[in-house]
Amino acid sequence: MRAAVNRRRLGIWAQVIVLAVICLVWVYPLLWIVSASLKDSLGVFSGGLGLIPESTHFENYARAWEDAHFGLYTVNSVVVTVGTVVLVVLRCALAGYVIARRDFIGKRAVVAVLVATLFAPHGLTIIPVVELSDLMGLLNSRTGIILALAGSGHVAAVLLYAGYFRRIPRELEEAAVMDGAGFLRTFFRVMLPLAGPVTATVSVMTFLAAWNNFFLPLVFTFSRPDLRPLSVGMLAFRGTNSTDWSGLAAAGTISLIPLLLVFLVLQRYFVEGVAGAVKS
Template identity: 50%
Template sequence: MRSRLSPLRIVYGDHRANWRIGLVSAFLTVICLIWIYPFVWMISTSLKSNAEMFSNPGLIPQSWATENYARAWTEAHMGSYFFNTLIVTVGSVVIVTTCTSMLGYVLGRYRFPGRNILFFSFVATVFIPQGFTIIPVFELLSRLGLSSNLFGLTIATSGHAMVIFVVLFAGYFAQLPRELEEAARVDGVSFLKIFWYVMLPLARPMVVTVVIMQVLHAWNDFLLPLVVTLANPAIRTLSVGIYAFKGEQFIDWTGMAAAATISIVPIVVLFMLLQRYFINGLAGAVKG
């Protein structure tokens, strides 16, 4: 016999479910407000004068000093640093996405002698701190004559973050159907064309995920650009340029906040536009 629930039990169950949802939503709202408070404070500080920043602890500015942005963009050379960062970021995204997708495709779809050793060697390099690799990377760039230009900085930025992306691509490609490649081979399609026209379009969520993660890495990286740009301050990136607001005797907090806002807003907008692909890409990589 089909079991029947009384109306009272149904209403009681719905009430408990709504109560739990409301409680979880309230808890997450509090966590979200705590999480975004530094970002809101940074924007508020960027619109205050240095004097008001200390006298007015609230989030609503009284004078709305929008000239901080103009000062950061021109006098602090954040405009040129912005375009330097854009060049390095776009260049590294192209290099990293191309190389890691091809290597991840081979590791994820093919079995060959030494594959496991190569795979675990890649994974092992994740645990090497970036500080340990700064000196050999800079020495290599110096020997190649690339230590004082944007191309060298782009190459160095590209090489630092490839390992994780190779693993993600390998996991994503491994869970795609084998029949797709077999059908393409029957039609006489070459290995490179199978990858470029068949497999890579199917991995679009993973590509977007890697693009977002590499943009975040290249845009916010500080230690490597700091070392590489010591000999040529004209090629500084935004993260290094922001540090210039800190002097020996005085810190321009409002100018630094304006520069940080200029640096962070493009990343926030990019992530909001592509977050759906980012989540789908990570889910597919974990599943694979």
């Protein structure tokens, strides 16, 4: 009996060791980027896979932030991401609410169109989106990027809100109406606050998608380098400065750190957002 218990315990620890090795391989490239950002150019070459720099060189960050304009790119990424998240939460919550609660003419058509366009790949939509933005004078602007990022897709967010609002008991709304609240007040004072968990998940997933987006801002900022977000800026940096490896590593660290901090704090919502795709 004791032998069996011991064997099981041994098995568990073998699993832990194998997993630990895999996980180390998994996070190693990210650790290496951070360490390379603190080395000098020579140290990056000679250091191989080593993580500890011989001497620390914070001037790499100054170079990336100032000379390579990553300060500017960070501002652009923040503006575009915040704008997109606010717009997506608002429009998806509003749409999800009326789809869940109101019985209006044309509802089935709206839902059918939303679901039918789920397949559309970027390669299919990008040319008309660029043409349309150009015609509206929004091609070379952050507003144009925000509208395009917030406007396309996000069907899952609408459906998530609709599913949540459908489960909230109607009595709550009726009570609000009895108290004299109108449609708008009922939504903003009663229903939207109740949907906090959905708003958290949608915000976090939209944050991730907007911050990491590359194809759309790449095409939108061809003639306006000063509007590039971090993802596009990194490609441009390599194009002009392909030998400055430590500067490149510092730029990469600047781009990834805010993202990883948000992830570690709000991990639960990331995992819920991803898992939702399977459960539904």
